[in-house]
Amino acid sequence: MNKFQLEQTKAFKLANDLKQGGRARAGAADAPKTDRREQRKLDQAKGLVPFACKLDEKLVKQLKDRAEAHEGGMTEVLAELLVKAGLER
Incomplete structure (x- = not known):
């Protein structure tokens, strides 16, 4: 594997981590x-x-900003907002 291929592989990994969201970047080794x-x-x-x-x-x-700051992620943020809007779980 030459240097270009190595850098390209690292770029693909970084792009994949970014697609996965905040959890993939922060604490992925612990999860x-x-x-x-x-x-x-x-x-x-x-x-x-x-x-x-x-x-x-x-x-x-x-x-997305709220989900990054929220422990439960996007799913929990949306669920909380829908419950506040009057929908029941």
Whole structure:
């Protein structure tokens, strides 16, 4: 592997970490590793269902900022906001 390939591999790893969000960058070594299939099963056991929608980019930025500061991440931030809006869990 030459120097270019090594640097390219490091760049791909960094890009992947950034796609995974704040948890992948901070404390990833401490977190237990679960693959996507296992995570899907855990989420289903908790009664979680994937839900996608399109939002204004300013709103998404605000949500991401809140999620970075929140221990539960984006899922918990959205759940709390929906409960405050009058929806029940």
